[in-house]
Amino acid sequence: MKSKIFYGWRVVAACFIVACFSWGLGLFGSSVYLQAVTTAHGWSISQVSSAITVFLLVSAAGQSALGRSIARHGPRPALLVGTVCMCCGVVAISLVDRPWQLYPCFVFLGIGWATLSTTGISATVAPWFERYQGRSITLAIMGASFGAILGVPALLYTVDRLGLRAGLCTAGVFTAVVLLPLIAGVLRYRGPADLGLARDGGVPGADGAPERAKHIATPENRRRLLWSTTLAFALTLLAQIGFIAHHVALADQFLGKFGAGLLVSATGAVTLFGRLYLAKIVDGAPVRRLACEAMIAQLGALLAIGLFPSATTLIVGSLIYGFAIGHVTTLSPIVVRREFGAEAFAKVYGTAATFIQFFSACGPAFIGYLHERLGSYPPVLLVSAGITALGCASLYLGPKRE
Template identity: 85%
Template sequence: MKSKIFYGWRIVAACFVIACFSWGLGLFGSSVYLHAVTTAHGWSISQVSSAITTFLLISAAGQSALGRSIARFGPRPALLAGTVSMCSGVVSIGQVTQPWQLYPCFVLLGIGWATLSTTGISATVAPWFERHQGRSITLAIMGASFGAILGVPALLYVVDRLGLGSGLLAAGAIAAIVLLPLIAGVLRYRGPEDLGLARDGEAAETGGASGFAEHIATPENRRRLLWSATLAFALTLLAQIGFIAHHVAIAELFLGKFGAGLLVSATGGVTLLGRLYLAKIVDAVPVRGLACEAMLAQLGALLAIGLFPSTTTLIIGSLIYGFAIGHVTTLSPIVVRREFGAKAFAEVYGTAATCIQFLSACGPAFVGCLHEQLGSYPPVLLVSAGVTALGCASLYLGAEIAD
């Protein structure tokens, strides 16, 4: 008898929870570790920051192997191993007594983050849907927003109340208690065929939805489709992550510390709204075109702030930029899924994600070095706008030429 709720949506719900923890303890949690470790031990920010950079690079290096593993064995073994690695890394950060000990801790954290972030979640959801491929991935990754909104304050609270060691022990233990049984129980099926169904919950004999990709990868065009999308999102995220890392410093020049904090929070709020809107429309539109529109919005926002720096343009530009953040960070796996199909997705996107994450990890340093050379943020934002324009051109022209 057919279940009232297609099991694929349970997979999405499980991945939403995984994303809450992985972004809260991984990417966004790194700022908490930076502050807590430097405060507790008196070590320099540069010492701790270099270990955090290791975390990002290890994560990028693991994407391709993760894609191949999920394609061969399914998501459950990789995500279970990633959970153990991430939780171990979080706990060990609270136990270090020498700066060098941070590096193996952040290596563990990086392995976990690689496994439990965009590639792992997208590859877990991809086999279950065709008509709702974009919406399902968007809703799963939306847990990232809640990881920032709820996870970071919770992490700050336990570290403040219990201290660095006990606080991170509690955080790692809670994550393990929630995620290990969730992954082991819910991700026990690799796809709908294990339940005698086709994608989207259709009866197996109907073959499910046929799909509606605007560009289907073929031996002739697959290389250009893949690398045009990879370059586009890598460049755009290089500028985006650099902007996010320096947003407080940029905003403080116009709004002061308190005002800067409010603007960054508001930007995070509209990012969530952007993801909600994306979930509503993504399966009804050409996704390359949608991604180009988001990149153009970010390009316009950066140009406005860079050319006409003022409180008004900063606030409006930041909110426009923030609305598009959720589109850009979520659409890269959706573009690959739409164009390459479910069977090839895990391995293909693992390759793309390696390049995207390696380049985007340089974003904060890229903006910082430009600021040192150019002396202020407005010209830096103009350079970032140029980088975003190149990304948009790569995404658009790659599909046009492949046709």
């Protein structure tokens, strides 16, 4: 009996699982590696964190090539290679006995993270949907939240119970066992045309095709649309990733270590609710305006904490900021998909993501430098608010207005 479920939703489900593992072992897992490696070997935090920076930069450098590869060959080859690289990198981290050996490990991890994160997942899902383009990408990337909520505690527990070497080897092998068959089996099609279908599961050439986006890129405006979006999310994520990296240190000053941990967990939970709300509304909303509203919310939270630093403003501001985190991290591919269409998405967003990820990778170091120069976090948050405001202005002014 033929399944009534459109195959595109199976692709979304597979990408959700990929995101759970990739964010759990990649971006969020880096904090676990930092703690576990420094504890096991007695190396300094700066030695290990510099290798993590290499991981982020390698990932950024691979975005454009990834977009071209998926556009030409489909997602399966790139995501299979990325899975192998990520798993090898995780296992290799457990085997190092010299600090310099961390760098090739994190290079492999960076290649894996590049292919299995926002660009790879968005480019995989984008060809399958028109009417539900925003919801499908949002639901797929929502696996990132579960990677933080479930993946990081599971990784910490495994390393704690089995030790660094056995724990990371187990995590790497388990990830390969789950993801390799999933990607090979489910992501074998490039799009609905391979199944004789139109986007959203319709019949090619049938009436009632999904309505096209209002702003479609043309040779005259495509550069303006692309770079206004790229600059907006690059600046906003520079501030956002920096805030996330320094959140514990900031909260510790007002709430203590235990309170800081609770606030970070609550912020993560609110981020998940933000993504769920986004999935509900995104396909019926102007996505540039939606992203600007999220940036304005973050701008207000940063200003409140910076101008009126206290435990109360920190808690309220963090929760508001956290609700918007999911919007900002998810909407950049949706804006590009809406404005450039499915056919050009992988190549165009690969270019945008390279620039965005290079900026966001600098966020923790940039905020740390500002803190050292300015002496405390409140003025740093005001600078971050200004950066976010510039990003919002770039996004709002991007389309030409009559």
